[in-house]
Amino acid sequence: MSRTIVDVHVVQTVPPSNINRDDTGSPKTAVYGGRRRARVSSQSWKRATRDSFEQLLDPSELGVRTKRVVELVGEEITRQRPELAQRSAELAEAVLTAAGIKISPARKKEALPESGYLLFLSNRQIQNLAELAVHAADVAGEGKPEIAKTEARARADQAHSVDVALFGRMVADATDLNVDAACQVAHALSVHAVDNEYDYFTAVDDHKKADEEEDAGAGMIGTIEFNSSTLYRYATVDVDRLHDNLGDAEATRRAVEAFVRAFVSSMPTGKQNTFANRTLPDAVLVVVRKTQSINLVGAFEEVVPDDTDGGRVVTAIGRLAEHARELHEAFDEQPVDAWVFGVGEKKVAPLAELARRSTFDPTVREVGTLVAERLAEQA
Known part of the structure; x- marks a missing residue:
């Protein structure tokens, strides 16, 4: 079956x-390639991407990652039924335990229990678990609520964000609640060698x-390590x-x-107040394939020299285009479609031989439209 x-x-x-x-x-x-490169971890850029979702998607389509799940579900129970506020933590712990999530005492004595x-x-799973706890409390009255494990697990494993x-x-405690990730993000690497500076x-x-009687010396002295780089970033x-996880073609689109827009435009926030380092990409290539994902980092196994003609960015984009073209020819790879956008015709021209020249917004929309069409064909 054809993939997307x-x-x-x-x-x-x-x-x-x-x-x-x-x-x-x-x-x-x-x-990489025997030379020291600047690196930004996949976790760092995934976090930046996920933070950007708050501006791109409705809160009902997002989730929360926390240990303080008893507090989180308890607050939702109180929102749904204010008169259960005094019992909200007890009910939250009961429904989470029924779902197979191990709850332990918090490190701070006054804090609510947490997951380990x-x-x-x-957010919808939090709402649904709270709803189940409220229903159990209504049925039990003054007695101890009974929550069916199968129902609790189902509510924790449906309506994924x-x-x-x-x-x-x-x-770890309930592997049937695991969700296989639909995206992969590579560690960003500089296309050239780097030496950190201070x-x-x-x-x-x-x-x-x-104070005239005091010296004018500094109140604090320190050092910050840094580098500068041209990075190759990749995600798939x-x-x-993703459609299997969400269960809905429109939500998948x-x-x-949202992912393409957020990954392209986001930036991790480390030391941003010190360096004001936020930039936008020099060039972006988006490729829709029907075979497998293909990381093109091999274009930079040999470092881009410091004194390269035309600068590192132009050389890096040229290498990326050449490597992609040669790889496609060697493995008979035929993408479904591809788009390229970036800053300056001279920079982007090599990639324009592989993809349609576009800009950011149309690319995002057209990728979404193509995804919707291919999912409809499989329905």
């Missing part, structure tokens, strides 16, 4: 920045500075898996459009 895969390739330049740091505060890096791990629930359907969910900074004590969406 949406691949998103991005070339993006980032100025001096530290958008994703390791446990020592250093910008993350990786060795971050739990990803859609877009973010749960895309990024997946793992529930910014030495001082902060002046304003009040001390005004398995539309068929909206999810694909």
